[in-house]
Amino acid sequence: KQEVTQIPAALSVPEGENLVLNCSFTDSAIYNLQWFRQDPGKGLTSLLLIQSSQREQTSGRLNASLDKSSGRSTLYIAASQPGDSATYLCAADAGGTSYGKLTFGQGTILTVHP
């Protein structure tokens, strides 16, 4: 059974710092990996989707990488801003008969202070 772990559980950084959030998964046979952002009391907003055939995806100040062989994905946030404060979740899709059934990590709570 796929298990997804996110480290660290919480992170507090000063504004302007570059930072890395980590996501590891136990079964490397994933179809894709998706990163989400969740604001308090809100739903999830999709940030980046990396297909299994890809190594990374970029959107603005965000860059996500995927290394299936080591079972790891990282989300890199450049020049962090207070508005980046939120919980960041990663989720693995096993594909095949489990297509669309996402396995989530517990999230990293990010606080960017001015």
Place this chain on the structure above:
Amino acid sequence: DGGITQSPKYLFRKEGQNVTLSCEQNLNHDAMYWYRQDPGQGLRLIYYSQIVNDFQKGDIAEGYSVSREKKESFPLTVTSAQKNPTAFYLCASMENTEAFFGQGTRLTVV
């Protein structure tokens, strides 16, 4: 605007009562999902539907029921058999392997 609408935002349930959470999407997506989120835990899959008139149990389906009579709608009923229903419930749809979520319903047992 296209998206997923969940209602109500907050819901209170008395002991032994069934309640239904609404999820509507106008994205024309075939697949829809219900997840439960508890503090300190990741999201867990309750039920999913990949096509109209068909749905499958997820990892924690006990005490829940769903229907999928229309492509746009995937309501979730929390029955009295669910012993610990207080949680944040999230509905999602999927297209081209990317998932899109609603704003959630917070259910509290009183």
